[in-house]
Amino acid sequence: MIDESFLKRVEEARKQGKKIGIVQGSWDLFHLGHLRYLLKAKEQCDFLIVAMDSDEKIKKRKGSGRPIIPEEERYEFIKLLPGIASEVVIKEVNEPKWHLIKSVKPDVLIIIKETYKKEQIEALKEYCTEIKILPRQSESSTSDKIRKIVISSKGKQVKEINELVSIAIEDLKKRIGYTSDMDEIITMLIDHLRDSTDVVCPVSAACFYNGEWHFGTNHTDLNLPAYDINNRTELYYALTEHAEMNLLKKLGEVQVLDTPIYTTLFPCDKCMKVLIEKGVKEIYYLEDHPERNWSKRSHALAKKHGIITRPLIEKTEVETLVDMNGYKYIYPPNARKQEQLDIMIKKEAEGIDPLGIEHIDQEILYVTNYWYVTKNKFPYLGAELQFLIISKYGIYDIKDITEQMWAELKEISLNLIEEYQINGGAISMRFGDPSFSGATLKRLHVHIIMPKEEEKVRFGIGGHKELKKGLKIE
Ligand SMILES: [Zn+2]
Missing domain, CATH: 3.40.50.620 (HUPs)
Known part of the structure; x- marks a missing residue:
């Protein structure tokens, strides 16, 4: 200095x-x-x-x-x-x-x-x-050549990471119903998410200290193999820096932080302990996972130490921002069975996307960079085989499917066709407003359907306005 x-x-x-x-x-x-x-x-x-x-x-x-x-x-x-x-x-x-x-x-x-x-x-x-x-x-020395290779491969990796992080940010914006006229700190936090290297859940944190804004984001060690990043192994947790820690690191030797902390995700219990040590008294957050144990422990810690924790967007505000039916991830009028509807409603009430890879309760056949594949739990009448290829990072708009995603989709489809000897059938994906398209789940997903011999499978295109007769929402 x-x-x-x-x-x-x-x-x-x-x-x-x-x-x-x-x-x-x-x-x-x-x-x-x-x-x-x-x-x-x-x-x-x-x-x-x-x-x-x-x-x-x-x-x-x-x-x-x-x-x-x-x-x-x-x-x-x-x-x-x-x-x-x-x-x-x-x-x-x-x-x-x-x-x-x-x-x-x-x-x-x-x-x-x-x-x-x-x-x-x-x-x-x-x-x-x-x-x-x-x-x-x-x-032209050898070490310089190696150096160039390392730099260019890292550059490539970073490009992929940037793309995945952007997708995760768009997903967050949709979840919170983001609009640019929201509190300025929300826009600032979301802007800074781009600095994160966590492709699944980028997090940013901020505080105003000593006359200026400071930001931190969570960082995944870029040398981690993709396997650890996608599957969140022990190694991943050991080599990931949380946004709050990153923020404190940037603040340096600050002894007592007497200004509020703003973060996109409620601090985990480990971060909460450090924030308490630093004297933080107020925490504002965009999202939380109240069902997770770390969140429960963290809330308890905050309560014990008299720390004010408040969502940046009040729940009621979020609700007025979702679509006309008030459901974020599902569109009940297109549901076919009561059992299917019940599961969806329950998950929606918990703030969970029923097609989220971490919440799906059926066997996952395999996972690629952008998609994951399962067998449909509720196959259509007359279907011999029915696979679902589901967007891994929560894509809801067909325009958000990137070139690479399309390429992967093609590869997955051809693999399934070969592996399961699908000698005929259909590849289909509904898109757009579900009340118009007929989809029940909003996260984009592709069906690969093979009919039983001499049977017809009806893949519905076109939506309903009301629940199917006989179905009800408890
Ligand atoms: Zn943390």
């Missing part, structure tokens, strides 16, 4: 007649070229300040896949290189342009030609006695 004490140390060195130099970089995946560059920089001066871009700064410039090595580790690495850095300074994203150079006014600034434009170098001369331009260090 460029603070008083840092500047004082620099001044001290200057008084001792030392030549002050600055060299800057991100020093991500440190390699031989970096080391050569630093050694050359060190030759130019007696007191070398190595500036290092913060994680946030690199992300902003190079995308969310970078850096590969986190800030703390890069910092320590440079610091521990023997005899090189007299000072290591992290450059923050919100610093004014050339803040370090202008504050230190070095005797020599060491740069690589390609990093600055001619005019910039001219302008920099105002703040530096000398500017030493070095050639770019070796690019």
Whole structure:
């Protein structure tokens, strides 16, 4: 950090007649070229300040896949290189342009030609006695090649993650009936969900502290295999940072947080304990899972410590925002059987999507990136086989099905046809307003139906306005 004490140390060195130099970089995946560059920089001066871009700064410039090595580790690495850095300074994203150079006014600034434009170098001369331009260090070494492979594969992974996170965000917006005229903090929280790397349940948390807003999101270690991310194994839980923890980390050494915490999901009991320790007295949240044990424990903790917990959207408000029938996940008039209707109504009342992968109570045949496959629990009359391919992340609008999802759908369908020797039948999916399309469950799902020999299966297209005769909602 460029603070008083840092500047004082620099001044001290200057008084001792030392030549002050600055060299800057991100020093991500440190390699031989970096080391050569630093050694050359060190030759130019007696007191070398190595500036290092913060994680946030690199992300902003190079995308969310970078850096590969986190800030703390890069910092320590440079610091521990023997005899090189007299000072290591992290450059923050919100610093004014050339803040370090202008504050230190070095005797020599060491740069690589390609990093600055001619005019910039001219302008920099105002703040530096000398500017030493070095050639770019070796690019073709083995470690540099590996480095490029790691970076590009991570970039690809991040792109997929970004896409899945966007889907999860859209799902959340639908669940809460999001509109842009809601309280501003809701929009801010939702905007920040994009920084999350949790593809199933991105969470963000915020607080106003020391005159500014701070945000945190939950992070899944990107090195986790997809299996652990999708199935939430022990490894997944061990390597996931919750949004509240991430927020507190960003706040640093704050002892007592006397401002409210805002979060998209009610804090889990582990986070609640830490928030209590930090002195938090008010928590506002967008969603909760009151049926889950962690939520029950967390509410109990909050109550015991006199913490105010309040939903950001009052329940009644949500209800006026759902469709004309007031059901979020189901459309009862299209239900065919009382048993089916009862299950759906019960789940809906608990705030659960009956087609949610974690709530489905029938055997899951397999799961892919975007879909999961089951046998229909209530097959149509005359069907020999009936499979359901259900959108894993809760897609409700056909326009939200991405290219990749369509491709996967095709692959799944062909696999089922081959595996179950379906020699004929239909692939069908209803979409649009269920009162018009005839769907009972709103989450998009595809039926693959094979009829019994010499029988007819009636796949209804077209909705009803009222419950089928004989069916009732308790
Ligand atoms: Zn938590």
